[in-house]
Amino acid sequence: MNARICKGAVLTALALAIGAAGGYWFAQAPRHAEPEPAKAEQVPAQEQREVLYWYDPMVPQQKFDQPGKSPFMDMQLVPRYADESGDSAAVSIDPSVTQNLGMRLTSVSRESLASELEAFGSLTFNSRDVALVQARSGGFVERVYRRAPEDLLAAGDPLVDLLVPEWTAVQEEFLALRDLGDTALLAAARQRLRLAGMPQRLIERVERSGKVQPLWTVTSPIAGVLQVLDVREGMTLAAGQSLARINGLSSVWLEVAVPEAQTTGVSLGQKVEARLPAFPGEVLDGKVGALLPQANLDSRTVRLRVELDNTDGRLRPGMSAQVRLTRPSEQSALFVPNEAVIRTGRRALVMLAEAEGRYRPVEIRLGREFADKVEVLQGLEEGQQVVASGQFLLDSEASLRGVQAQALGQPMPMAQPALHESEGRIDAIDEDGLLLTHGPFKTLGMPGMTMTFPLADPALGEGLEVGDRVRFGVRETDDGLLIERLHKLEVQP
Template sequence: MTRHRRRGRALTVVLVGVACLALGGAIGWYAAYVSSGPSFGPAGNSGAEGDVAQLYTCGMHPTVIEKQPGDCPICHMKLTPVKAGAETDVDAGLERKVIYWRSPVLADFVSDRPGQDPRGMNLVPVYAPEGEVSAGPTVRIDPVVVQNMGVRTVLVRRGSLRTTLRTVGRVDYNEQAVAYVNTKFDGWIERLHVDQTGAPVERGDALFDVYAPRLYSAQEEYVAALRGVERLAGSPMPEALAEARRLADSARVQLRYLDVSDAQIAELEHTKEIRKTMTIFSPSRGIVTEKSVLEGAYITPDARLYTIADLSKVWVYVDVYEYQLPWVRVGQEARMSLPYVPDREFVGHVVYVYPYLETQTRVIKVRLEFDNPTLELKPGMYAGVTLHVDLGREALVIPREAYIDSGRRNVAFVDAGGGKFKPREVQLGVDLEDGQVEVVFGLDEGERVVTSGQFLLDTESRLKEAIAKASAPSNDAAAEATPRPVPSSGHGH
């Protein structure tokens, strides 16, 4: 009996000891929990103060930022964790402007424009810190990575606004030196003096002889009037002499209206012999480009018998695009070369810029004029045309590859040193020669801009901006993180 009592006491002691140990462990765990206190960091932070919640992004779409692992909603690829420190310098790189708008009560609701959230609360702006004009977060990259990426930079410099426009021209006739030959009467061609196209003619050269009843009767009227004046030369009635002279003048004017030359009229006055045919002469010098008449043919006033074009000066038509129009002005020198005469250059000038746009091709037609004394330039030819332009002023210039055109804005990356690159929104002017472009504002002379690797920097900048938006704390989160004082009951204990 005594042995059983001793064993019972020993078992009781063991059980009491185990219970004490368990109770002590529980009390210690609770004390440690109370001493650590709740976490008052930003929403989503589960560690100590200063820790940042793990974010996940898509390798193909860096603007996709999620707080939990999963798939990209765009391409359905697995999201990958964002490296620690990816948010570094986000705030330091933003310009002092509204970067986005967020809801004061819904932490995950952000917008790129003002408005209201689903609960009807007005969105509040989130400003970037004060600083220089920027288009996004500053990108910080290790110098070794920069070298491996092949990032190259150039200086923003000031240069003259010069450019060269190269286009294709089409040689055409000078419309102001083209003449048509027709008659003002019906008749028949008796003889052709110029019977082929391409023949050169001078002003006053005989083209053809024509018989026309109207022309024949006009000669008769003039000769009769002249003879009446001669008969009344010694008449005692001056009124009759004056009337005869008036008839003679009227008959002379009628011959001129029928394109009878002054020399032919003078010969008719001298000989007073009426000719069956009259010769029609060339009204200008040039080349016969069209001939639609044969000997013996019956002609009418509406028939075009010859087309004569003076090719000593030719027009050249070129097309320029809308953005090139500021470079073109009347009087500007133009140089033209033919592909089969590479060692010869023709010099002309701009004579007219047409005031309308070709709707289908979206180009503006420009007319040039060139001297052509040797007739080397022939209508219908195509030639290379070059316009050298100097606007007579200087401006900041950068290479065309130094900016990214997103369709809505142009962004250049400025090298801030130490592996930092700041995106800067720039406004561009006219395109220059040698691949340069004018900078209206956004950059300063002497700054260095990136000319290669901008797309990698742009991707990194967009990623940081998305992280900044995703991790922006809401009012609710801030309110939850702020310890609330316990109201006093006013009674002592």
């Protein structure tokens, strides 16, 4: 047993000695292996950018030639790249990222305003071609002819038979005076018939027949559609009571709904072409007869009225029509796609594309809209490029970075140090500024720590107390980080 143990110990010691010698030989062997090409290609794009120097954001005036830990603060030095513009009014996005986001650019173009406007409309009754039938005197309804609303009537079609007792008495008096042969008295009696409300045709019938006409047949004065018939047999009527309402069809109105943003340039007498699905291939010509004063609150459109001839009776109210309005040619104007505009409610913005992947929010003033484009009155120039797809992502990024949109009438802002934001707690307030325990500055690559920040304006510190949580923005200056934006955070219950 002891012999076996001794033999095993010897073998183990021998193996360890061989392993140590082999390790020493490998350690001393020269290294001539080159890095694999695949690994060389895996160098991040950021490391391939030219670095001007490294610096500590708290002491930016001190520059270092090599990366490493700051001698002033417990943090790593930050690189300053040659392609950094330092423009706080623009957002820089890597070209590969913009491609992944599906961002699409479009140019600001100068075009002539469309000379034609497409819209939709519908046919309605001509409200000026209306006949109201009333009872001329009090009486009784003896008969109602077989009529119903929406029946088509010809001029002279009977509606109802009325018995008017007052007319019977004056007719008998007229016939008695006629037999006397006194011309003056006969003329006075005829005038009395008219004053009683008898129509001229009924007076002529009495005079021609020599008999009393107890019934008056009320007829339609015009050809058209019977819209209302308010009588029934046996009814008692008062003088002036309405019997029927008839709307003529010799002409109809075409009411066109035009978006309120496109009504500029529309005027009375403007030529209109209408195409109805009921009559394919036919074009009906007309002119704008009225521009109605009230816009539709739901569709935000303004109505135009066009009168169309309908002597053949083919056009029926309720039919739809596709309308083309011919407008006089106007001067050219700048246009961008509607989808490129960010409407905030108070103003309109676009993301202006610049060189080297920079995007700047710019305020613009809009004009008229035409189809999928909108006129730009101020804020852009011809040939500039704006983001047409993905601009809301850029706008959100700009808001997070505190980038302010270029206001109307203002020149392009000069490049200035960027604003970096973080949140923290106030540990002390003194004349030098605020002692803050803050989180990391992501845009600086600076970790969270406790340090003192001077204030760009002493008014920023008014109303603040030790222990308050704040969100603040700092800029890099020659003297370090300077607080230029600060507001107190509400404490969540």
